[in-house]
Amino acid sequence: MKFLGFFDLYLNKNNCTRARKVKLLFCSLLLVILFTVVGYRTISLASIKKDNISKIANKDIKPNTFQESLRGNIYDRNKKILATTINTLSLNINPQKILDKRITINKLLQIFPQLNEKYLLKKLNTNKKYISLLREISPREYVRLLQAGIEGLIIQKRLKRIYPNNTLASHILGGTDVDGRGIAGIEKKFNAQLQNGKNINLSIHSGIQHITKKLLSNQINKFEAEGGAGIVMNAKNGEVYSIVSLPDYNANNYNSILDRSLFNKATKGIYELGSTLKLITAAIAFESNLINEDEVFDVSKPLRVSSRVITDFHPLSYSINIPEVIVHSSNIGSAKIAEKFGPSIQLKYLRSLGLMNKLELELPELGRPQVLMDKKILTTMTISYGHGISITPMHLASVTATLVNNGIKVDPTLIIAKSKKNNQQIISQKTSTKMKSIMRLVVSNKYGTAKKAESTGYLVGGKTGTAEKINPTGGYFKNKNIVTFTGAFPMNNPEFIITIMIDDPKGQKFSNGYRTAGWVVAPVVRELVTRIAPILGIKPQLENSSKFYKNLFNYKIRGKNNGANL
Amino acid sequence: MIRYPSLLIVFVILFVAISLYQIKHLITKKEIELSQIKNNINDAQSDLNILNAELSYLKRPERIEKIALDKLGLKEVLPTDIWNLQDLANVTENLNNGELK
Incomplete structure (x- = not known):
């Protein structure tokens, strides 16, 4: 209580002198403490400390700190x-x-x-x-x-x-x-x-990406082509293992590149991919029930429609069925099949296969397909063998996957484990089996156009396409081709899709001057399958094993002079 | 005349003011510490990224391929190098039955 009395200004006279002494003592103590603190701080700031000196000296030279978090990998x-x-x-x-x-x-x-x-x-x-x-x-x-x-x-x-x-x-x-x-x-x-x-986390596999690029690049150099695209994709869940577009560039120099190498041919470029589209025509034919499976189409004479004459690269002198139309890659046969089901059904299937819209792939560089939609019969016929329809190679890979995945739509994705189970049935399982059987014959049969794609034991199947390149100023280049192969392996239970496209190959001595898909792209597919199958865990199997025959149909394919044997 | 309650209030205010100042000072200090820790984490992450990038650079498929072919003398796996035991059994059976030559 005495201490509190210190603040009482009306102290009585007896305590006055003592109280003043206490007050003075207290104030002195307070001042001493305060000055000690201030003095200590002043000395500590002024004192020569090694840390302080280096801090001051390095204030400018030391890199500035930053707060932002690092961009993800x-x-x-x-x-x-x-x-x-x-x-x-x-x-x-x-x-x-x-x-x-x-x-x-x-x-x-x-x-x-x-x-x-x-x-x-x-x-x-x-x-x-x-x-x-x-x-x-x-x-x-x-x-x-x-x-x-x-x-x-x-x-x-x-x-x-x-x-x-x-x-x-x-x-x-x-x-x-x-x-x-x-x-x-x-x-x-x-x-x-x-x-x-x-x-x-991408679904891309660096090793497969490298192999695809290397093989494609070698073939582009061999055939002095302008460039190309290559895709390897899981046939069941759509996970993309590799997307190659050539010419390419060093990603570290992206901002200093201003040429065509930046263009993504696989997902952005749209091309007429020729006879590979015949697979869709055959699938529609099987699915629409408008065509009898044993029905034959006369391909012995060129087909004249309006002002256009449709011809075949390998003419045949007799009537052929649907599997033969695909194996021999007959434009006339394909046009006649399309004539049967007509434009409405064709457009319906093209739409459901996703060939009218951009893909939902996780890239900003996506091409929008261009399809002639005038519903004229000539257009329907030309679209049936890949003319009048421009799509990206990625679209073709997606369609191929749908055709061999029991008819269930496959949407390509670049993100691992993202793929949702898609239950959209585009074609029936039976049609899918027929398509797989025919695709296998295109590669395995001696009359097939993709014989050079055969990789022993891996049961490759697919379809080639050789199309004249579109001239940007109108019409087509007569001496420039876009050559394509799209297919899957192993065909008795397709696990992976391969789509390869090469832009403007030149005929070479070793290819007898040919620059067709069978000569240019099919060998790439063979090498690619042989190299990536062991990485992907696909084991080679014998074609004559019961496992193979259980899953596919065995169609009979006739050669050039075997018309009477049907 | 200053009464005890007034004095008490003055003391309390002073105490609260000093405490607040101390807390603020502490928080500022902690914020600086936190910012330093964040920067250290970023630096460590960046160092880790450099090491991983180097590893990725060294594991480039074309480099591995070159080493495998040129230095180790390895060859590509051919379908004939891999055999399914069931297929092998089937082939043997077929051979025994005279179906294959």
Whole structure:
């Protein structure tokens, strides 16, 4: 209570002197404590501490801290990094803080011999307070800079997106701008997730991507072609294992490339893919019930419709059934089949197979198919063998998958384990089995157009297509082709789809001047299947095993002079 | 005249003010610490990314292929190198029955 009395200003006279002494003592103590604290802090701030000195000295030279989180990584299906972000250091300088420019220049030249004296002198002789010297320096150069003790340096941290595999899957990955925003490919499609630090796991298989690219590239060089596209996809769930578009580019240089190599031929480019579309015609024919399975079509004479004459590359002198139309790749036969089911049914199936719309693939670079929809019978006939309909190779891969996947629609996806179970039945299981049987014959039969695609034991099946290239100024180039193969393996239970397209191959001596799909693309398929099947865990099997025959029909195919044997 | 309750209030206010200042100071300190930790995490993540990128660079399929073919002398697996035991049994059976030559 006495202590509290200290604050009582109306103390009685007896206690007055004592109270004043107490007050004085208290105030003195307070002042001493306060001054001690202030004094200690002053001395501690002024004292020479090693940490303080280095902090002050490195205030400018140490890279600025940053708060943003790193952009997420992109992985392939085996968790291999395809794109990642790292910190890099940039070298900048404040010329106003330099004491001796000559010494500074000499020191800089010792560390960075790529800089020249004149350039540095010009840069440092300005009134500016911030000059950028190098956008990227290595950690070793950074250490040497610190050791050199150059005044006025400003080192800044920068984030850099890198693609360790250079050209591998560059069209899928896309690229980022200088601010790190995705501007193409997966980088653009998943920009929001990646910017929040989330990783993206693609269904792409780096090894298969590389093999596809290498084989396609070899064949493009052999046939002096303009480019090409290659796709490997799971036939059941649509997971894409490889998408190759050639020519390609180094993904690390995305922002400095301005030529056609940026164009994704596999998903963005639309082409008339020729006779590969006959598979759809046959499937519609089986499915529509308008055509009897044993019905034959006379292909012995060219077919004249309006002003157009439809001919065959390998003319036959007798009437052939649907499997023979596909195996011999008869345009006349295909046109006659289409004439039977007509434009409405054809367009209905093209729509349900997804050939009227862009795909729902996780890429911004997607091409929209172009289909002539005038419902004229001539158009229906030409579409039946792939003229008057332009689609992307990815569309063709998707259609092939649907045809061999028991008729259930397959939507391609680039994201692993994302595929939803699609129950949309486009064609019946029976039609699918017929299609698989015919596709196998295109490769295995001696009259098939894709004999060179046969890879012993892997039961490859498919369809070739050789189409004249569209002239952008109108009409077709007579001497430029787009050659394609689309198919699956093993045909008794298709696991994987392969679609290969080569743009404008030239006839070569070793190909006897031929530049058809059978000569150009089929050999790529054989090599590709042989190399990727062991990686994909597909075991070779004997064609005459009961397992094979149980799953497929055995159609009889006649040759050029065997018309009487049906 | 200053009464005890008033003095008490003055003390309480002073105490609260000092405590608040202390808390604010502590929070600022913790925020700086948190920011430093975040930056350290980013740096560590970046270092990890560099190492993973290097690993990915070294595991480039074309490099592995070159090493396998040139240095190790490996060859591509052919269908004839892999046999299904059931198929083998079927072939043997067929051969025994004289169906295959």
